Amino acid sequence: TPGLDWIIFRPTGVYGPHEQDYLMMVKCIDRHWDFGIGFRKQLLTFIYVEDLATAIFDALERGKTGKKYIISEPRAYTQKEFRRIVSDALGGKWVIPVRLPLWMAKAASVVAEKYGVFKMQPSTLNTDKYKIMKQRNWNADPSEAEADFGFVARHSLPEGIRLTVEAYRRDVEIARAAKKAGKGGKE
Template sequence: MRKKILVTGANGFLGFYLVKAAIQKNLEVYAGVREGSEVSHLKDIDAKLTYLNYSDLNSLKENFEINAYDYVIHAAGVTKTYNNQIYRTVNADYTKNVALAAKSIAIKKMVFISSLAALGPTIFGEENVLLPDTAPKPITSYGRSKLIAEQTLKDLKNLEWIILRPTAIYGPREKDLLTLFKMINRGLEIYLGKKKQTLSFVYVEDIAEVAVQSCFADTSRECYNISDGKRYTIQELSGIIKKKLKVKTVKIIIPIFFLRLLAGITESVMKRRVSIINKDKVSELIAENWFCSIEKARRDLSYTPQFTLDKGITDTIEWYKKNKWI
């Protein structure tokens, strides 16, 4: 009999790939979504839709008991909102409810998709690396909410879990970096300030693969940083995109003070709407160093990234063009 796995946030960017990766492992997959979610892209996939009310613990427990899941990958969450309390509610409180529901049926393993933002960046320099046990200093409300969720899991006894902290995830269907692709495709290469930065990235199929693989790992109650293991600059990222799109660009440097001013104005005007540029986003974009070590994941989870940034960008652009996103 096939083992059962629940993937929460299955309608999202990463969730879609988690579902596909779980199917490839011959698991009986339940795609967890909220009522009213857009699920048309899941209709041709061999997964059972299950509707979850994350705010109702009793409802979650009932769902878990009826479906008798063996594993849960919890990827549901919010990455952008106008209200910091929403981050706390969705990313932390709802994670606690999912964990309590998982604990109630003595699930084999819960894999929580956190974020490198829960650790926060470090300072620039080749010797500075974010390790899984680096003291967390998140600089955004999103990162703080993920850190609270992590601590919630750590405080729960008799629950087998693994926490994965992916860096910036990209790939087909992703919409945040899509803005950068579009700008470069229009001939604009924009940089924020003149300070040096170190960035890290992970292709969506790599994080999906290691997340599913983590369900069967011997290790438990451990945290792992996930990237492709390489260091990049924003210039390298833009250069690869420009090369793949075969376009010439004009380079523009936006002063940080102007960006902060724009973020403040945007937040004031937008009020109860999500703005593309806000103070948290600026802090994240200008942070000096997001490079993380993946050696622990290599050792414990047999994690081997399959996509370099060059290959991942190539596949992403092909998908964007085929689906007329750029």
């Protein structure tokens, strides 16, 4: 539409308190498992949810319209680095890494998606998610956002994961307290 100002954001893996996809990975690592797909090295990039929100407001104020911006922390991590960072935030948990072949992950995604349709509930694991997970290089360059409106990711992955794990633990404690209160305080 002529005369319409627009800015497109292309954030990388958005994570933070209460985000469900990466929280699922944190929960698995908390249970000593880390599931990955494919056997070739994968590079992952992330952006903490508060940094993305800040970028949006900064771009609306100072960004250039008619542009697309990659919003990401400026470095990539391997699955092994991600696992170590989450494990450290959880208190140094030991973790068993499990690598699934791509064909197995695709099959599981199809089944999970069909089951979600059957139950009339969205499935975290689906064919769209598979397409994302199978990519090997998610390295991203946020330098245009930095140049145009001063974007800088304020949270490194270790710091953001620490905050995410703190929120996860608070939620677990709240759920335990609610369950205990529902039983009349008896366990």
